[in-house]
Amino acid sequence: MILLMASRAPSHDTWTIAQIAAEFGVTHRTVRHYEELGLISPERRGTARVYRRRDRTRLALILRGKRLGFPLEEIRTIIDLYDAPRGKTSQLEYAISQARIRRVELEARRRDLDDALAELAAFEASCRADLDSSGLRT
Amino acid sequence: MILLMASRAPSHDTWTIAQIAAEFGVTHRTVRHYEELGLISPERRGTARVYRRRDRTRLALILRGKRLGFPLEEIRTIIDLYDAPRGKTSQLEYAISQARIRRVELEARRRDLDDALAELAAFEASCRADLDSSGLRT
DNA sequence: CTTTACGTTGACGTAAGCGTCAAGCGCCGG
DNA sequence: CCGGCGCTTGACGCTTACGTCAACGTAAAG
Incomplete structure (x- = not known):
């Protein structure tokens, strides 16, 4: 491993x-x-x-x-955040707040993604069921 | 529930x-x-x-x-897949194969998303650590 | 009957994200 | 010395995804 x-x-x-x-x-x-x-x-x-x-x-x-x-443009602000100077407390707090915003956004997209995957799986299962039943009757 | x-x-x-x-x-x-x-x-x-x-x-x-x-354009092909006629076996098999392609694609994006979230969490933790240590010394 | 609100079809404009020349520079092998 | 290869900087073109008029239809409201 x-x-x-x-x-x-x-x-x-x-x-x-x-x-x-x-x-x-x-x-x-x-x-x-x-x-x-x-x-x-x-x-x-x-x-x-x-x-x-x-x-x-x-x-x-x-x-x-x-x-x-x-x-x-949005990607630029994100990766600039990673590379930004983090000396002062205010900068650190700003970085953390920005990171939280990005995290919320990414989590929302993850919900979208999971929903899409779930629907796709259901669709696939439904197709397979149709296929099996038609196969059994033939 | x-x-x-x-x-x-x-x-x-x-x-x-x-x-x-x-x-x-x-x-x-x-x-x-x-x-x-x-x-x-x-x-x-x-x-x-x-x-x-x-x-x-x-x-x-x-x-x-x-x-x-x-x-x-890609979205169109995807949702057309959901609404497509599913009568014949060949159509069902095609739908299933397309669904698999989409699923692989979505799963890849989910890995991207999880990686991004993990990096963001690490960054946030790092910022908090810096913030705490500077706070303790002040 | 006219105004007003909401609908329609073009048609052109625009911003993002590159593709695609065109023209030139610098170095390396023959 | 000279060609070729790889790099450079413009600059214009193209596709996607709409925004934004303009000009017109139509149905209810005053």
Whole structure:
């Protein structure tokens, strides 16, 4: 049970835009678009973008947010929350309040998701019942 | 435990576009847009649209699909699946296979959602820990 | 009979999220 | 030195999901 492989061991510590795009299954245009919107901000070596682990983490968060149906601007505020400075008490309290808001939102979506799954399971069962009965009579 | 109230008892059996839109918190333009894409197809009384319970059900499915981030075209195929004729065996088998595809997709999103919730909870806990320790030292 | 309210069909506008050129720069092998 | 490959920056295009007029019909209300 401890046979979990390290999922995608990072063989480098920097990546080019092509490597990042290929690995995450998006185009370089998409990556640049996220940068234009301020969701990621890679370093530069000369004019070329250099991506580090931090950028990969953020990109993973972006894509997951997209799969969950969040707009990019909202995704930006969410992942900025994770990376925000947390020095002062007021900042910590703000972060916690924002996290609570996000949690409530995510829990609502989870209810939607569970409802959809339940309906789908019922539908599937109903189809199977029809299939069995028609099969038995044939 | 049998105290479940009928949620939103339907006081009519037909509705106007304005009533439907207001009840679901969308504009009439949105409702018409869904009709243009074939997601709902209300009856007509003269030229005016008349919405029945079936349309309300479909609209609820549409909006939930949207909250889960599905494009309208995909939502159409999903709810059409629910309403599709299920007479012949081949149709039943097709419906079941499609339902399985949807279920796999929804389960994947649920993993995303649970991951996001777990990370958010960890973040919140971390913030609270920082807040407590700074509070204790003050 | 006219106003008012609510409905209708176009048709164009717009924001988000990229796709798709076009044109240029920098480095590396031959 | 020169081609090619990979990277760069625009800039325009396209699809989705509506918003927003405009112009008109119709039915009840005054």
